[in-house]
Amino acid sequence: MPSVRHYLDMGHLRRLDEYKYSAIDKSFLSRFVLRHWWNWAATLMPPWLAPNAVTLIGFAAVLVNFACVALVCPTLDGSESAWLWASCAAGLFFYQTMDVIDGKQARATGTSSPMGELFDHGCDALNTPLSALIQVSALGLGKSPLSLLCIVIACLSFFASTWEEYQTGTLYLGYVNGPVEGILIAVGILGWTAVKGSSWWSLPVEDALGSVFFLPSSWRMNRIIVIFLSFAFLALHLPPCLYNVYVLLSPPSRRALTTRPSQSSSGRLNATPPLEAFGQLLPIVSFCALSGLWVLSPGSAIRSSGRTAELVVVVALLYGQMTSKVILAQLTKGIFPHSWALVLPLALPAVLVNLPLLHLPILLRPRLEAWYLHALLLLSLAAYAISAHAILSAFCGYLGIRALHIPFPNAACAGYVALAGGQGAGRAHQSPAIGAPTADDDLEHERLPPRRAEAEAYPPQAIPPSPLRPGASGGRAWLDPAHALRVLREGAHGGEASEGGRKRSNTSERERGVGMAEGRRVARVE
Template sequence: MPGVRHYLDLHHLRRLDEYAYSAVDKSPVSQYIMRHWWTWTASFAPPWLAPNAITVIGFCAILLNTATVALVAGDLRGSENGWVWASCAAGLFFYQTMDNIDGKQARRTGTSSPMGELFDHGLDTLNCPLGALIQASAMALGPSSLALLCILVPCWSMYVSTWEEYHTGTLYLGFVNGPVEGVLLAVLILVWTAIKGSSWWLLTVSEAFGDVALLPSSWRMSHLVIAFLTIAFLTTHLPLCLWNVYSQLTSPPRRPLTRPGRHSTTLNPPSPAEAFQQLLPIVGFSVLTVMWVLSPQSVMLEGGGKLVEFALVVCFLFGQLSSKIILAHLTKGLFPFSWPLLIPLAIPAIAVNTPYLGLPSLLPPTLEALYLHLLLTLSLLSYTLSAHAVLSSFCGYLGISCLTIPFPNKAVEGWVPLPTVKLHQSARPPSMGEYGAQEEVETYPPASAAGRAPLALDRVRRWLDSAASSSSRGDGSSLGVNGDAGGGGRKRSNTSEREREVGLGGSGGAAGAPSPLGVGGAGGAAGQAGRIAGSPRKGGRA
């Protein structure tokens, strides 16, 4: 049950170097219609605008939609004000556009990175419950079981897609998929609501269209839409994801993975049974949610305001649940079951149902409302801290910034990808020579960078400039990185592989001369004598 920090050590971060984004989009709507719109829109993005900044701008539209609905139709019973749903439709379409042009901007500016995928998909997980909440209010579902179902179905869709990508290494978007047709359908629902009003969704099928064959005439239009979306997920999206994972794990030339199975320390992929067990967290998440919200002893459905607040809780808890799978996929780590994230839901799910066991209620209505407020605060805090830790580690390792890019640069001027500059320091004990070797211990982030902002490219260049200036003074260890002159057995910091890639390591002369950049010159005879003298096996001072 690895936590977020498990995936942020140097052992896992090194696997970001193997990153290669893979996606398959078979949607005709995307290929023949929307692709031209996205390409045309991306041409207006200024070259200094970071791709992740585009993603954030698009997500701000979803936040504005959520705030508008919470203020105007927070009881989830809809509104007859057309401007509310027209603005929500425009905001959702704007979000979809920004979500699709951020990748084009990344390729245009040469700033594609694994952090871009993590950032993009991480915000998509937040949009699932928020967008569903807006749809529930537009169709006047009210605080009901259908509104809860409307919130959970997109979460299931996102979870199984992320789980599928974890095992196959490819994001599959079928002929009809959520990010394209699903979002466009949601936009059409909002546009229709802006024209007809939320009360239209309360009409029965016979009142709206007359007697239509194969359609239950007594159903409300909102019930028909929810049933259609649920059946579409259960009959198309979910089976395809299950089949793709099963095929991947049982095909004869099994794809070599660098992640071990759940109960194994080898590098073999998990069996299909183990892979299907990884769906248990979302099953538990849904069961506990239903046990709490739909319990007759609960007050969650007494007024839409509580359900709106609960949707925000789902947003942050599910955001962590799904984002950790994306993180494990990028770092090729163990699958995160994330059972601790279900504890905040398990407590009220059990406490409100104790009367069925002949016990007094452990969560009376007043305490339940306070618990909901506390849970929202803690889930937001937990998500913020987790996201900050992940983004800081990714930025530090990749040597990039999250929301800014170097400008001007060659990639913008000539459409040539920027070179990736990565700096890491490593330290190991003195060489044991003929007495045996000790394993190199690498630390990340560097001790000198503790408490500082992530390294950006301009900081890297300044660091290299200072190293070059030290070289002109002939001081091979002035920066404290890999200095190895022939001192009397003093411990040195060994040159890491990444420092050698950018020229921060070299071989010194006979007396421990510095490298061309003045950093990391490996000493000659005097340095070797010093290392032997400093060896613990020789009785020297380590």
């Protein structure tokens, strides 16, 4: 089972240069309705704001919503406060918008990088269980086992899409998918709760909607929502994921889009056998099953003591690490991380609280269980922070970028054009002699991409002290103005960067050169 640092050596990081983003979005809402909203919202972003900062701002809204729900209704029984659910609906829709336009901001500023997908999906992984708990509270499910089912469905759905993208190399979003229709349904539930209150979802169908011939009149509304979500996952989402992977990997039509080296080989190998690929889902299934065995056990005091929100934070941190490692393995073309070590923290309490079912004395009493949960929260938070810092530091050092800071001015500013390499932009004007854009003589050095030899030792001296702080750039090697002028003119004719500089990345949304015409074009959902 490889650790995070297994994917951060120089051999894996060099594969970032081969990375291309591929996505298919068949949603009618995103293609014909929401894209106009997203395009307009993208124009509101200032050119100095980093794409990852756009993602982080959207995720911050979800964190605020989660904190409010945990404080107002810690038992998840719901609330009649209209402001709470209205703010949650607005925050979730805001998150969806920012999650989409971060890619548009990256293309506009010429600062796309493979780290963008990792950062984006990493926030999505954390958002999945947190937003699911907000929905559970809005529906007033409380201590019901259905509350855990909602969270498990959300986690399995996102992980299945991530696993499918790892195997096929393409993020597939169907006609009805979670990031678009799923979030809009959640926003609708929260908005309706703001109007009617959480108690409305506990009403029988007959009292809430009247006589509906295809719904049992005695069923409660929140139960129907959970059944609908379960059906959507089991019938509409999971089968296409499994089918796409099976068709791609099964003989004789085995034609994997990407090849992943094994632990003992650095060359290309055949695609993973289908049975082995399906076995990669076993850790996440065990993760969800052990969570249920712990929380739903008669010997557990998690639900009765109102610590469900704390447990969901622990699950989010462990689940975030598990999913982010899969995304990291995809970007670096590494072996699939099974992450059994992230399952073990849930296995211990799941076994200890269920010992009475085997006629054995209980070893995890309520007070000890509470202390274990607190300790697990701190350890999970520390492990996630260390892992995230290691990944961001390695990516920033190799790609010569910062996580939350971009060059300014850049390609989004009037009078500037993108330079080859995607590391910034240079000032350009219309030459009256030849009618083509040329660089100004006073081109500032800090807008230029660094030149670095391929044989330079890793980690390079130009790694910033922290990927999250726009501090001094250390030993960055600046280009001379003559070289900058040559790079800009070559970019205007669609040429490649000079031989002295290594291509920094081949990114998910990169459109290099003047007019965004240079470099490799890849599929991207607008």
